[in-house]
Amino acid sequence: MPKHLLGLLLVLPALAVILLLFVVPLATSLVGAFKVEDRFGFGNFAKSFELYTSDIVFTVVIVSLSTAIIGILSVAIGGYLVLGENPRAVAILRWLYRWPLFIPFIVVGQILRTFLAKNGLMNNVLIEVGLITPLQAVSFLDWRGIVIAFVWKQTPFVALLVSGAMASVDRSTIEAARNLGASRLRILVEIIVPQVATTLMVGLVLSFVTMMSVLSVPLMINAQSPTMITADIAFRINAYGDYGVANALGLISLVASACVGWFYLRQTLRERS
Amino acid sequence: MGKNDFVSVEQISVGYGKTTVLDGLDLSIRKGEFVALLGSSGCGKTTLLRALAGFVKPDAGTIRVDGEDVTRLPPDRRGMALVFQSYALWPHMTVAQNIGYGLKLRGTPRAGIDRRVGELQELLGLAGLGSRKPTALSGGQRQRVALGRALAVDPSILLLDEPLSNLDARIRLKVRHDISALQKRLGITAVHVTHDREEAMVMADRIVILDAGRIAQQGAPEEVFNRPASPFVAAFMGAENVIALNGSVGGGRIAIDASDANAKAILPLDGRNLKSGGFEARFRTEGAQLIDDGMPVSEAVDALDLFGHVEAASYPGGAWRHSVRVGDDIMLIDAARPCAQGQAVRVRIPAKNLFLFNQQGRDSRPQPSSLNEGGAARVLEASHA
Numbered sequence: 001m002p003k004h005l006l007g008l009l010l011v012l013p014a015l016a017v018i019l020l021l022f023v024v025p026l027a028t029s030l031v032g033a034f035k036v037e038d039r040f041g042f043g044n045f046a047k048s049f050e051l052y053t054s055d056i057v058f059t060v061v062i063v064s065l066s067t068a069i070i071g072i073l074s075v076a077i078g079g080y081l082v083l084g085e086n087p088r089a090v091a092i093l094r095w096l097y098r099w100p101l102f103i104p105f106i107v108v109g110q111i112l113r114t115f116l117a118k119n120g121l122m123n124n125v126l127i128e129v130g131l132i133t134p135l136q137a138v139s140f141l142d143w144r145g146i147v148i149a150f151v152w153k154q155t156p157f158v159a160l161l162v163s164g165a166m167a168s169v170d171r172s173t174i175e176a177a178r179n180l181g182a183s184r185l186r187i188l189v190e191i192i193v194p195q196v197a198t199t200l201m202v203g204l205v206l207s208f209v210t211m212m213s214v215l216s217v218p219l220m221i222n223a224q225s226p227t228m229i230t231a232d233i234a235f236r237i238n239a240y241g242d243y244g245v246a247n248a249l250g251l252i253s254l255v256a257s258a259c260v261g262w263f264y265l266r267q268t269l270r271e272r273s
Numbered sequence: 274m275g276k277n278d279f280v281s282v283e284q285i286s287v288g289y290g291k292t293t294v295l296d297g298l299d300l301s302i303r304k305g306e307f308v309a310l311l312g313s314s315g316c317g318k319t320t321l322l323r324a325l326a327g328f329v330k331p332d333a334g335t336i337r338v339d340g341e342d343v344t345r346l347p348p349d350r351r352g353m354a355l356v357f358q359s360y361a362l363w364p365h366m367t368v369a370q371n372i373g374y375g376l377k378l379r380g381t382p383r384a385g386i387d388r389r390v391g392e393l394q395e396l397l398g399l400a401g402l403g404s405r406k407p408t409a410l411s412g413g414q415r416q417r418v419a420l421g422r423a424l425a426v427d428p429s430i431l432l433l434d435e436p437l438s439n440l441d442a443r444i445r446l447k448v449r450h451d452i453s454a455l456q457k458r459l460g461i462t463a464v465h466v467t468h469d470r471e472e473a474m475v476m477a478d479r480i481v482i483l484d485a486g487r488i489a490q491q492g493a494p495e496e497v498f499n500r501p502a503s504p505f506v507a508a509f510m511g512a513e514n515v516i517a518l519n520g521s522v523g524g525g526r527i528a529i530d531a532s533d534a535n536a537k538a539i540l541p542l543d544g545r546n547l548k549s550g551g552f553e554a555r556f557r558t559e560g561a562q563l564i565d566d567g568m569p570v571s572e573a574v575d576a577l578d579l580f581g582h583v584e585a586a587s588y589p590g591g592a593w594r595h596s597v598r599v600g601d602d603i604m605l606i607d608a609a610r611p612c613a614q615g616q617a618v619r620v621r622i623p624a625k626n627l628f629l630f631n632q633q634g635r636d637s638r639p640q641p642s643s644l645n646e647g648g649a650a651r652v653l654e655a656s657h658a
Contacts, residue, residue: 160356172361180375181349194365272411 010235025135030257033247038132045246051232052249056215060256062143067204073155074173074203078196079188083174108153109220116140116148116221145221146228150211158203165199166192198268207265209257278337279304279462280325285334287320294320296486297334307456307463309391311470313509317486318466319434325464326432327357338430353430357377358438360415362407368394368418369403375426393421395453413444420452424459431456432613433465437472449475470510482506499625504553507628512555514604516579517632521549527629529577534600537577540624544585550631560626563595563608566617577627579604579620583612 036043049056077097084090100108116122118139126132140148169192177191193200218228229249236246278301289294289455294317302308310318323329325336327348336344341598343351346458354375362371372393381389400531407415413504416436423431427458433452437445453476467473474494481491482505489509501507508515520529522542529552531537556578563572566580582598588594592607597620606620 170359170361172357173360173363175348176355176357176361176363176422177374178328179326179348179353179355180422181378182374186378191363195363197365 021085028248030249032243033251035244045252046245048248048252051245052229054226054244055229055232056249056252058143059212059228059253059258062228063150063208063256064149065178066147066211067169067208069147069151070155070158070207071204073151074159075188075193077155077159078166079184079192081163082166082192083177083184083188084113097159098156100153103153104216105153105214105234106216106220108149109217111184112145112149112152112221116145128158141221142224143222146217149217149221150214154207154211158200161203162196162200165196166191191218201267203272205260208260212253212256212257277303279306279339280464281335281337282321282325283337285321285324285336286332287324287329288332294458294486295324295331298486298488299351300481300488300491302462302464304462305460307453307465307476307478309465309467309473309480310483311467311473311480311509312338312483312489313468316483318468318483322355322432322466322481323562325351325430326353327351328355339348343353349431352428353432354426355421355434356436360407360419360436360439362415362418364407367404367406367630368399368410371407371418372421372425376475379426383492389425393425397421412440413448416440416448420455424461429462431461431463433463433496435466435468437467438467445472452476482509484509496555499551501546501555501628504555504628504630504633507555507630512557512560512561514556514558514561514602514606514629516554516599516602516604518554518577518629519553520552522547523549534579534581534602536573536580536619538573538577540575540577540627540629543624545629547629548631553630553632554622555628555630556622556626558594558605559592559607561606562621562623563597563606563612564619564621565612566619570619573621575624577622577624579622581618581620583614583616583618585614586611587598 033044034040081090081094118137123137129136174187177187215230215234218231233246233249236242280302282300284297285295312318320329324331335342369390373390376386394403399417437448448474480494480497480568482489484505490497490506497512501510518529520527525538525542527542529538579599581597583595584598585596586593592609593611595606595612597604597606612618
């Protein structure tokens with residue numbers, strides 16, 4: 001048997017798995033997005049935008065907002081782990097911050113639903129303490145609840161990556177700044193973060209894409225309009241069997257994620273050049 | 274502590290956990306002085322520098338600068354700037370940003386920063402490199418950027434933590450001179466940590482030799498080099514050849530007893546504080562003369578003769594380096610001409626090149642008794658002293 005055929009045969013199983021389980025379903029879904037009753041066209045997209053424009057905007061806005069908050073919090077956590085001067089506080093934070101990593105999104109949704117509701121744990125505590133009256137209690141089970149859930153779940157992931165990168169930053173670069181009189185905040189912002197920017201970006205891009213695809217949190221916390229694209233996709237399929245619009249919505253969220261990925265790639269390419 | 278001291282370290286102790294690194298150390302530095310802290314790794318020299326800089330909190334003791342107690346002050350309030358061994362340049366900033374960062378922190382206006390950065394680039398031979406990132410510079414250039422960054426804030430004290438150890442040998446020789454010339458020109462007080470004897474000798478006004486967290490000896494380079502106060506300092510300053518001798522002190526002279534390995538000798542005491550008994554004698558490779566034992570030998574005057582055989586000779590450049598077996602010891606001796614292997618030789622060490630110390634208990638080795646000279650009994654007796 002010729003050599004190149006043998007090589008092809010060896011990679012065939014792996015190739016087949018990728019093709020059958022990844023490329024074909026994706027392609028079917030992409031093609032399906034443009035299919036309206038056996039003909040190709042933009043009907044599904046027209047319908048998607050007509051019905052769900054506010055949901056699309058809502059999704060992109062709250063995922064972006066969550067990403068920004070996650071970025072700030074994970075830098076703060078990583079920064080404290082590297083620069084904190086109280087060893088006990090650093091040890092406690094190091095032990096504590098990772099816990100949400102091991103909790104599935106659906107459980108996060110469940111926990112926060114009981115915590116953030118109008119008569120949930122948070123409001124009860126605030127009323128007990130006397131910070132608010134029962135009349136002032138509001139439910140956080142709307143966009144705020146989703147943002148809180150995302151931030152709660154994804155911050156540890158980004159903080160894990162970022163604090164690892166920060167720990168490997170040459171310590172003398174930090175000391176050199178301290179020697180010249182930089183405050184800890186300036187050291188974090190001007191010396192450490194620029195050196196871990198790539199890692200931070202990777203963490204945030206991965207978080208963005210993960211959050212774009214979460215269904216359980218919007219279903220648990222915000223079962224009203226506007227909601228996230230994932231909830232709409234599930235609804236189109238479960239209620240109407242409308243795969244066309246579902247595929248179109250899927251493609252739209254894919255494009256949103258791809259924009260972030262493109263932004264990241266451009267940034268890394270610029271840094272290397 | 275004298276009146277002229279600019280920096281004074283008083284009874285400072287530093288420990289990490291249970292290990293004591295510095296143990297009640299005293300040091301004073303005059304204004305404009307260049308002091309080298311010299312020692313092997315783990316002797317506490319870097320810890321002392323970091324304690325000065327404010328990165329290590331001492332367990333006890335005081336550090337004063339110009340009379341002010343700075344022991345508890347943060348690193349930036351001590352008027353000191355540190356140049357790191359790894360340079361610690363910020364990779365995301367350009368050369369100009371690196372140099373100017375200290376001024377930016379002090380709120381200097383933009384134009385002032387640019388002017389000062391320009392001056393320093395000019396001074397350090399970095400002109401035209403201002404917009405480069407540190408990764409695009411050579412080792413020597415990075416080192417100068419680090420120096421520029423430290424000098425930009427006009428520190429009264431410059432701390433240098435082995436700043437030359439990452440440079441290759443040829444550049445190092447040049448940078449040595451550059452740094453000490455710059456220090457003299459700016460009249461800045463400098464503390465330089467190094468483990469390189471020659472570097473310390475060339476650069477410093479005063480050498481402070483540290484051993485196990487204490488000062489073993491301090492003084493001008495020639496003083497430390499020519500009059501080491503202890504076997505440790507002698508060995509550290511290059512007197513690696515060592516031999517055990519016996520002798521008695523009296524009348525301003527030291528009478529060295531003859532043995533298998535050495536001839537009898539009378540050496541001037543030269544004000545040294547020595548007691549009769551066992552000595553540890555040390556000398557440098559280049560501090561001895563090699564004489565063919567077959568030839569008629571002149572009497573040694575103010576010098577010690579050792580008897581040995583050449584085991585090998587090599588040419589590292591400048592002189593032939595012989596490894597000579599004297600008794601059980603191997604010595605390295607330089608000579609202008611090579612001697613054949615196996616040749617019987619005399620190693621003649623002039624008194625000024627021979628460093629004598631009273632033997633410490635653990636180092637004393639019994640001397641074999643001598644048969645061809647008198648006083649054999651005394652040698653045996655003295656060797657156990």
